[in-house]
Amino acid sequence: MSTPASRTPASRHHKRPRGEGQWALGYREPLNKNEENKKNDDGLNVRQRIIDIYAKQGFDSIDPADLRGRMRWYGLYTQRKPGIDGGKTAILEPEELDDSYFMLRVRIDGGQLDLAQLRVIADISNEYGRGTADLTDRQNIQLHWIEIESVPDIWERLEAVGLSTTEACGDTPRVILGCPLAGIDSGEVLDATEQIQEINREFIGNPEYSNLPRKFKSALSGCPAHCTVHEINDVAFVGVVNEQGEAGYDLWVGGGLSTNPMLGKRLGVFVKPEQAADVYGGVIGIFRDYGYRRLRHRARIKFLVNDWGPEKFREILETEYLKEPLPDGPAPELPRGSRRDHVGVFPQKDGNFYVGFAPKVGRLDGDKLHVIADIAERHGSSRVRTTVEQKMVVLDVAPDQVDSIVAALEENDLQVRPSTFRRQTMACTGIEYCKLAIVETKASAANLIDELERRLPSFDQPLTINVNGCPNSCARIQVADIGLKGQLVVDEHGEQVEGFQIHLGGSLGVNAGFGRKVRGLKTTAKALPDYVSRVVTNYDTQKKEGESFADWVQRADEADLK
Template sequence: MTDVAARPKRVQVTGAWADGDKTPLNANEEFKQADDGLNVRQRIIDVYSKQGFASIPADDLRGRMRWWGLYTQRKEGIDGGQTATLAPEELDAEFFMMRVRSDGGALSNEQLRVIAGVSSEFARDTADISDRQNIQLHWIRIEDVPEIWSRLEAVGLSTTEACGDVPRVILGSPVAGIAANELVDGTPAVREILERYIGNPEFSNLPRKYKTAISGNPVLDIVHEANDISFVGVVHPEHGPGFDLWVGGGLSVNPIFAQRLGAWVSLDEIPEVWAGVTSIFRDYGYRRLRNKARLKFLMSDWGPEKFRRVLEDEYLHRTLADGPAPDASEARRDHIGVHPQNDGLFWVGVAPIAGRVSGSRLKRIADLAEQFGSGRVRLTPHQKLLVLDVPAENTEALVAALNPLDLQARPSEFRRGVMACTGIEYCKLALVETKARARLVVEELEARLPDFDVPFTIHVNGCPNACARTQVADVGLKGMVQQDADGNLTEIFQVHLGGGLGFEPQLARKTRALKVAAEDLPDYIERLARTFLAQRVDGESFRQWAHRADEDDLR
């Protein structure tokens, strides 16, 4: 009988390139190794836009075209019960979602007008502000893509690596460079990373998507807890203003908060350190299983001490300075309302419901931003929009002019706190409707609880992937489908309660078998909100109450 202790240990095959094995271990790794996703651009211009949708092979259609911000759109009329059962080609409409990069959420007036024009002319007037500070368009035909690219690129915009296993749009403080309380403006680092690394084959084949955030604002306004890599503004006692480095965050079906490496990084060092962390992900990231390929899984296995050691020893070849953690902030992160800038002007932050706008509205926003301010706008990681550089005497006129566009600077807590992913309307992964459902819930709650004045976030997601950050909302709603007693397919939502970021980040509480039919959401959330108001103690947030409340009070 063989001694168990003498048996060779079974080596776990992760698919990490650093282990010396580049053998593709799944279909995605195969098509990436066969041809870089960046190379599909020329085929789109020369072949597919001329020969049409049917000419696009599967690896380009559902794979490499993501490297240029294009996802196939969900075919109309397919219910959520078929999402996981139909073949990909059965779910595809002959149209695309196009994601336009706006790193740091910054858009000039000219850029906003071009996006608005593309929306109106090529995208059936659709436009959604995502929680990644992008604008997403729908109903894009492959025949129109080269012309759209030409218009975007003429004003300094692109769709390069807006999707795919690449460094996606870089989140930045929506008030970078103008906030009176800013510790340091991270914009130069955002620009340098864009110029040096986006569209660069050095990082065009990562194990999975890769999300970056950079902000020197002390209100912690870039969701750093949920990004793969974040640089968060701090003041070092010796070196002055700089950034605290966080790595390995991500939500989806395995939510994990990012961890501090304990390293202080100067503004000038950010691009080099970013490249080092990104290289670790490229080389050591797990490529065997797609659902284990995000950087958060490597960080969970290594821990921050080992991760920092590998970063310093193998990639930077120097030691980073130790640094302080950012101060805890209970300030609201969305920048909604009228706020003074550092130059005597003001910004006006407004809340479209769940980020839904349109090309027509974007054009009108551009007109108003130019009329009452400098024309500049910013998008936020909370699906909100800011108009910058408004003289004090123009602020109330701008607020009044935005109201008829359903863009409120003084919204209800429900309108302010709602987010929603794309949902079944366009997304092939979704099970339920989200955007329209979010609007209905908000409008019902505004009518029923007009005086509700406590911060209250509602995040609506169409599937388990948590694109709307379900697990870190006061009320997180994860869409599902089930059959009713008569065999009819119905939309329901699994409820998560009491999640949040910022001061003491916490994942939401799952209550046993708590699911609510879609049509019952307004009744359920109204009942929940009233119970909270009746039971809360002085200064208690909904999150704090939800984690101490009896289960029966949460139903």
């Protein structure tokens, strides 16, 4: 009788370690369909096909590898066909989910817009996007209902005012986050605008960096409120002052959320502003060359950083890419204040004021963008900014114009002094347009805000509520006080309905972490306002002096969280 060991194939004992598809280690053969498509043709090359072929011959002429792959290199995703419920999201083939219309993402690096740019986006929204215009938590503006025939004209109009959709999506260096108050905040460590522009010029649309293992999210800021959420970016440059009194950057790598969240790690180096572009190139080069390409779900840089550790990552960066050591540097100061959104009226360092306002869950439209431009211009401003909290800011308002601009914005439901719930609730695109979503988000979140304002009119503590339509965490559910992950749940009648799994007590900043999961804690979409008002009331009655929601969650009885 043979033993189990004797039946083991010989190859089991001599199995070679399987590579992760890292180019730098010689794994050049594509290991999945995405990598094969990128090897067959660079995503940047789809632009000319869109102009020459697809825009002229229509949707049905688009090569599937371009439609569901390379077109993302120019900010284009097919949107979800209307009428397909969330239960079919993971079951149907892509071609069954695809509508013949596109979401188009306009990248707004640093969140910086002048009024001419804002008006062009507004016109494109009204003429080609059925009036849609959503602010994202990456400072972009997304349009919907875009037809392929319209895309070349849209690009011409955007590029005429210095805007672009290049690498707004795809396995690329996507939009670079920056503080909307760069250059005007009296408390800023430094103004990162010049470095953001330099990185954009060198790396965006550059074929050397257009085939990354996955998307690559970046942030550069000297903001004292840490508004660019550096802890959850692939690479982040955070303003610091070293022992010599020089302003520069502390470098973070490997942050990201989705289904396997990780906080970024400090490399402990000090980066001078004039070095930022080179260091960025080194980090993105490491990701390109050493990033994991075998399995799509492990292809973000956070997995590499987690496996290597910050010490090895720093060593490879300095020795192989920069060819010189970087000096040690200080950690960032703690963030100023408990809110990172720049909503309200505050002084600039030049004596003028900035005015930040809160659209409801980032949802605007073409007409409202024109209204914002007109109000800003009437009050002497030529610049607006988008934030990473789905909000906007008007810069350069003279002191004698503040009351008037606040009144004008609020007349148009652009709240400058919003409730906590309007101010700190965000929502992803959801099932309305997104092919990955399981539930509706924007309307649910807007209804939640209305209900909470009605039920808890005096509640004024900081409280983030982030609503996501699927597990991918575009709306950053793991770092919200109340994070809502869309899924189908069973209601009291035994019916399968839209609902949310609930994450509680996530946070960034002083005690960054992913919060607390309470086993089985879910709600239907219909019961969501009842649940949130109940748990917020429990916090409000039980909190100690100065205690945040996230801190309360860690000590609260499970019964008070349900």
